[in-house]
Amino acid sequence: MVQDDAVVDQSLLERIHDEVRPLIGxxxxxxxxxALAAVNARGFGLAVASADGEVFGVGDYRVxxxxxxxxxxFAFGLALSLETGRIWDRVGHEPSNHAFNSLLQLERDRGVPRNPFVNAGALVTVDQxxxxTGxxxxALRAFVRAEAANPDIDVDKAVATSERDNCHRNAALAHLIASYGNLDNDIDAVLDHYVAQCALAMSCRDLALAGRFLxxxxxxxxxxxLLSAADTKRLNATMFVCGMYDGVGEFAYRVGLPAKSGVGGGIVAVVPGRYVICVWSPGLDASGNSVAGVAALEALSAATGWSAF
Amino acid sequence: MVQDDAVVDQSLLERIHDEVRPLIGxxxxxxxxxALAAVNARGFGLAVASADGEVFGVGDYRVxxxxxxxxxxFAFGLALSLETGRIWDRVGHEPSNHAFNSLLQLERDRGVPRNPFVNAGALVTVDQxxxxTGxxxxALRAFVRAEAANPDIDVDKAVATSERDNCHRNAALAHLIASYGNLDNDIDAVLDHYVAQCALAMSCRDLALAGRFLxxxxxxxxxxxLLSAADTKRLNATMFVCGMYDGVGEFAYRVGLPAKSGVGGGIVAVVPGRYVICVWSPGLDASGNSVAGVAALEALSAATGWSAF
Amino acid sequence: MVQDDAVVDQSLLERIHDEVRPLIGxxxxxxxxxALAAVNARGFGLAVASADGEVFGVGDYRVxxxxxxxxxxFAFGLALSLETGRIWDRVGHEPSNHAFNSLLQLERDRGVPRNPFVNAGALVTVDQxxxxTGxxxxALRAFVRAEAANPDIDVDKAVATSERDNCHRNAALAHLIASYGNLDNDIDAVLDHYVAQCALAMSCRDLALAGRFLxxxxxxxxxxxLLSAADTKRLNATMFVCGMYDGVGEFAYRVGLPAKSGVGGGIVAVVPGRYVICVWSPGLDASGNSVAGVAALEALSAATGWSAF
Amino acid sequence: MVQDDAVVDQSLLERIHDEVRPLIGxxxxxxxxxALAAVNARGFGLAVASADGEVFGVGDYRVxxxxxxxxxxFAFGLALSLETGRIWDRVGHEPSNHAFNSLLQLERDRGVPRNPFVNAGALVTVDQxxxxTGxxxxALRAFVRAEAANPDIDVDKAVATSERDNCHRNAALAHLIASYGNLDNDIDAVLDHYVAQCALAMSCRDLALAGRFLxxxxxxxxxxxLLSAADTKRLNATMFVCGMYDGVGEFAYRVGLPAKSGVGGGIVAVVPGRYVICVWSPGLDASGNSVAGVAALEALSAATGWSAF
Known part of the structure; x- marks a missing residue:
């Protein structure tokens, strides 16, 4: 349940920053x-954006x-908006117990990815x-630029090139999806756009602002x-049960908010109806989630009572 | 997100009842x-209890x-209250992709059930x-009697006896858990108490009232x-990602509330901070969830905007 | 292919014994x-029995x-003889990729064990x-006594009692099989007879002689x-693809003979049409097969050219 | 066990042909x-080649x-001969319980195919x-031409082109293997050679003659x-436990010979030390094995007593 009296301010974020400082790095x-390994391992940023665009931030939240x-x-939200729901025929909304890039379930489910938040689901999203859009x-870059009011957001070409050269596993996923007839475009084109989208460089501030439609x-x-209220609710619900890979239950237990993480060390979390949080710190745990990031969200949730429940 | 203006009243429940009537049966x-097969297949009840104990109901909500x-x-809430959290060492909080009584994951996880809402997890709960309590x-009966203010709640002995005679699969689960050292009491005693707890007979009204601690x-x-606010939040969060067997994502997508279903046709759902809903209708879908029950919750969620998000 | 000129004699076995001596222990x-842990870890026995009952042996081959x-x-051969093949409806003949007591495949196959050489299959065999026989x-003891011409073969009661007290996992298997309707007798009786049969004490000499029907x-x-030639061929073939747990391919590759191993450290292997070999040494590898035993069979196979192929 | 008195002659093969005639088609x-679907569904050929090159055949055995x-x-035999065994580091020799082109086990085994007779294993073989050879x-075509004494053996270009256009699943396997570092050459080149090798057109006579090294x-x-006796034995043993996909145990039970099948409807079987059999008929069972082909091998095995055991 969202506590009505929970107020975010700069000093709260600073306390959270202090609390997780020992975990940074x-x-x-x-x-x-x-290109990813070259990041500053001691980076940490935390931003909270209110529904109407007020932003608080600490640390490297503009980096x-x-x-x-x-x-x-963001890609799935955009695809959903262009499709009025039909993409749900091509991708499911069940949690995955397996690692983010697993082919196991994709084969068992005959080419229909479990949800939009595993790599296979994202490949289908990109295809759509x-x-x-062609x-x-x-299209995705234009969307996040507009939402974050930051025309400088762009793809990091070095990261994209490097990922494209090391994407055998995503290529395997794409070919497997295609073998079941669930991919319409040329596989190389899908992979090009997929790695480019992953290589977008955005700050915590950008991401918190861009996620406000949620x-x-x-x-x-x-x-x-962008989406109907019902579709937005469904997207948040699906993110809650699918957004943290095989750590979904652990994250629900510790934090209790819909969230999505990335191996770049970022996590976007949603305080339903009120705030979007984005935290970033590159050191990852065994599930691929930012160690300091999860800890910061847990501390923030404990301090404010913010939770979906 | 819980809409502040969503108000439940008798006429709303009657509209929902009308809406799902074609699905009843x-x-x-x-x-x-x-003993279960003898139930009235056309039964349907729906009750909503507010946090402070006001109850609305339609149909067979007192049956x-x-x-x-x-x-x-209820058993897990009670066990958690007696243990100040230590039971989480014996049972996880991750969703299960498998059917409710699967041994697959239990073996893979070396005797630690995935979560408290699969049979294996409930056996560990009963053991604890x-x-x-001895x-x-x-203890469970005393608890639900007190919460529902109904001293007549009791175990249906015919159902309990019948289940005890047909519990090879639960016996297999119990022995497997025991083989990993995660069961302390005699297996026959655990099974006796487990089938008795499943055979409790309660109405929608009873269940909605009894769930108010959530x-x-x-x-x-x-x-x-009973529980700290943090433990209660965790219980709701875990129920959200684990309460509907292998239909967790589908239910989150359609309804978006923490909920638990039973093969007797009942579903208890939680509107965080506000209401407990209990719906009952014996006809089940392929996942073992009440067909009319899920439809009623979906309609109620759509009509009120009630959702965790 | 069985080399026609391969002759077994005492000196050959002694050479093999010398060759594997460093692995014993x-x-x-x-x-x-x-009761099992108390065995002499440095024990080693090797016996070869010809089809007509000539026996060569070295080391502790009479222990x-x-x-x-x-x-x-032996139990399966006996069950097959009493059933003229119908037991194959209750147990399959496909290899198992999982550990010997896995419930995974049993659940996937709806209570029909993969083959007679995993525990689940043996429980069905005992049930039959x-x-x-009642x-x-x-019945099994009478059979092996007769084949080995040794009336002293008997169940080691201490081992049987100890196993019966530690058989949660076999109980889980039995209940799971029963839940699918593939067990006719009382589960306690099946487990009693199962652990007793496992606790039979026999020497390499006994076992080599008793296996001659193969x-x-x-x-x-x-x-x-006992069996038709066709049934015997099928039993050998099934043993070849199923007899060594998840090490089937490795054993086929290294030795190339139908064989069955036990966690007591024994292995019975069949030189088609000619010899039964039994080797024993208690130290096991990760798959539960005798380290010195497999090495002895590999050396014997290399020295003689004995192989099914 | 190979019966010494089992003699193959023309009339025996004609009796087998008559016996399985109802199954042809x-x-x-x-x-x-x-290109595969265009085959004559009523085709049937059966050839037996002795170790020294005498061939008996019936039906379309020259088609x-x-x-x-x-x-x-053949590819694996050739690769093994060029590598003196090192290829066994890149591919296993354990049976697969899954369909021939499954990615499940490949992922579980971190890019090392279970055995040389599943598609993944063949891709590694081609890579080697x-x-x-460049x-x-x-190299493979030269080898089978020489062994079958038939310089006309060649790749069916229409089949190869058609397969290359429909090989998403093999491409997925190749990328997955590559993602674990177990593929040295360019993926497109590996796929080109793989589909070409599959598209070789050979008769039963060609195949029986070409398999005589076994x-x-x-x-x-x-x-x-080509190979040492020990390597040949190992290849036969591995084929016995791995050659018939998920029907390994069933085939061992019914026929009891090392064999490999193809979706073109062919099966090559080995009577250890004596004969190579090749049977062909395009109609497949659920496991992808020729219906009339398996029946012919079973009848031949029953008539002659030929078996590995």
Whole structure:
């Protein structure tokens, strides 16, 4: 349940920063591509954006980092808006007990990814965006620029190139999906746009602002509607049960908010109807979630009583 | 997000009843034991209890039915209250992708059940209650009687006996858990108490009233504290990601509330901080959830905007 | 292919003994029950029996040890003889990729064990023997006594009692099989006879002699027929693909003979049409197969050219 | 056990042909590519080649058909000969319980295929042949031409092209293997050679003759050595436990010979030390094995007593 008296302010975020400081720099930085491994392992940023766009932040909350899987939330929201719900025929909304890039369940489910927040689901999302827009990553970039009011948001080309050269596993997922007839576009094009979207560089501030449609019942920052209230509720609910890989239950238990994490060290969390939180710190735990990031969200949830329940 | 203006009243419940009437009697009544198969397949009840004990109800909302797995919520709440959290060492809080009585994951997880809402988790809960109280089902019955202010709540002996004679699969679960050292009491005693707790007969009204600690931040109907607010939040969060078997994502998508279902046809759902809903209708879908019950919750959620998000 | 010129004699076995001597005492002795853990870890015996009953042996080949899973071969042969093939409806003949006592596949296959050489299959075998004979272990004991011409073969009561007190996992298997309707007798009786059969104490000499029906096309030592030639061939073939747990391929690759191992450290292997080999040494590898035993069979196979192929 | 008195002659094969005639045309012809679906569904051929090259045959035993997975046996034998055993570090020898093109186990085993007879294993084999020879399919074609004394054996270009256009699943396997670092060559090149090898067109006569190294202890038709006797034994043993996909146990039970099947409807079976059998008929059972082909091998095994045991 969202406590009505829970108020966020600068001093609260500073206390949280102090509390998790010993954890910053712990965990393991993603190093499967050189461009990611080069990040400052001691970076930490935390931003909270209210529904109407007020932002509080501490630490490196204006420093852009590689969004990686955080892009899945925005891409799926955009795909859903262009499709009035039909994408749910191509991707499920059940949690996955397996690691984020597992082929096990994809094969068992005959090419229909479990949910939009695993890599397979994101590939289908990109495929759908490509079919609708002709330029999936371009459409996504335009969307997040507008929502965050930051025209400088862009793809980090070095990261994208490096990921494209190391994407055998995503290629395997794409071919497997295609073998079941659930991919419409050329696989190379899908992979190009997928790695580009993962390589978007955004700050905690950008991400918190860009995620506000999730707490504005589907209404965009500029006032237009992206999604219906019902679709937005469904997206939050699906994120709650699917957004943290195989750590979904642990995160629900400790924090209790819909959230999505990325191997770049970012986590976007939603205080229903009120705030979007984005935290970033590159050191990851065994499930691929930011160590200091999860701890910060837990502390923030404990301090404010913010929870979905 | 919980809409502040959503008000429940008798006429709303009657509209919901009308809306789902075509579904009542559809689905398949659980028939693995004769005592359950004898239920009125066309039964339907719906009750909503507010945090402070006001109850609205329609249909057979005062007719007792076999609670079956709904008992898991109350037993676990009780066990948690007696243990100040230590039971979480013996049972996890991750969703299960498998059917409710699967041994697959239990073996993979070396005897630690995935969560308290699958049969294996409930066996561990009963074992813990037995160790603490000496009479697990007696303690549970006393608890629900007190919360529902109904001293007539009792175990249906015919159902209990019938289930005890047909519990090879639960016996297999219990022996497997024991083989990993995660069961302290005699297996026959654990099974006796487990089937008795499943055979509790309660009405929608009873169940909605008894579940109020979930919306009162852990405070019992009589004012004493069962659980801390944090533990109650965790219990709701865990129920959200684990309470509906392998249909967790589907239910989150359609309804968006923490809930637990039982093969007797009942579902208890929680509107965080505000209401406990209990709906009952014996016809089940393929996942073992009440067809008319899920539809009623979906309609209620749509009509009121009630959701965790 | 069986080399026609491969002749076994005492000096050959002594060479093999010398060759594997450094491995004797390595590996891990089964210690899940005290009675097994008390065995002499440095024991080693090797016996070869020809089809007509000539026996060569070295080391402790006359020392009785706990046959454990080796009993599965004899029990199944006996059950097959009493059933003229119908037991194959209750148990399959496909290899298992999982550990010997896994419930995973049993659940996936809806209560039909993968093959007679995993514990689940042996429980079904015992159940069938119980139904036919009224005394499964008695019938089995009579059979091996007759084949080995040794009236002293008997159940080690201390081992049987100890196993019965520690058989939660086999009880889980039995209940799971029963839940699918594939067990006819009382579960306690099945478990009693199962642990008794595993606790038979026999020497390498006993076991090599008792297994001769496997190389005599189904004809017993005394001249009567146990199985048809076709059934015997099928039993050998099934043992080849199923007899060594999850090490089937490795053993086929290294040795290339039908064989069955037991956690007591024994292995019975079949040189088709010619010899039965039994080797024993208690130290086990990670798959539960005797380290020195497998090495001895590999050396013997290399020295003689004995192989099924 | 191989019966010494079992003699193959023309009239025996004609009796087998008569016996299985009712099954010819039953089952389902592989139709995942048009070029395969165009085959004569009522075709049937059976050839038996002795170790020294005498051939008996009936039906369409001189009609070339698409060898598909039968190529795996020859390619692996060739790769093994060029590598003196090191390829066993890159591919296992354990049976697979899953369908022939499953990614499940490949992921679980971290990119090391279970055995050389599943698609993943064949891709690694092709990769190794490519590295050694520069022209994997060319080397393979030269080998089978020489062994079968038939210079007309060639790749069916229409089949190869058609398979290359429909190989998403093999591409997924290849990328997954590559993601674990177990593929050295360019993926497109590996796939080109893989589909070409599958598209080799050979007759039953060709295949029976070409497989003689398996019954000549590794010695080629022309007298040179392909493999050591020990390696040949291991190859036969591995084929016995791995050659018939998820129908390994069923085939061992019914026929009892090392064998490999292909979706073109061919099966190559080995009578250890004596004969190579090749049978062909396009109608497949649920496991992808030729219905009339398996029946013919079972009848032949029953008539002659041929078996590994």
């Amino acid at each position: 712990t965990g393991r930085v993603a190093d499967y591509i050189p 852009p980092f590689s969004v990686q899987s955080l892009s899945k939330v 965006l490509l079919s609708r 330029d999936a990553v371009g 707490v504005r019942h589907g209404v965009r920052a500029g006032g237009g509607r | 559809t689905g398949r009544v659980a028939d693995y034991i004769p 007792p039915f076999s609670v079956q797995s709904l008992s898991k919520v 209650l037995l160790s603490r 009479d697990a089902v007696g 919306v009162r931040h852990g405070v019992r109907a009589g004012g004493g504290r | 390595t590996g891990r002795v089964a210690d899940y029950i005290p 009785p040890f706990s046959v454990q899973s080796l009993s599965k071969v 023997l119980l139904s036919r 005394d499964a272990v008695g 190389v005599r096309h189904g004809v017993r030592a005394g001249g009567g027929r | 039953t089952g389902r012809v592989a139709d995942y590519i048009p 070339p058909f698409s060898v598909q997975s039968l190529s795996k046996v 042949l490519l590295s050694r 022209d994997a399919v060319g 019954v000549r202890h590794g010695v080629r038709a022309g007298g040179g050595r």
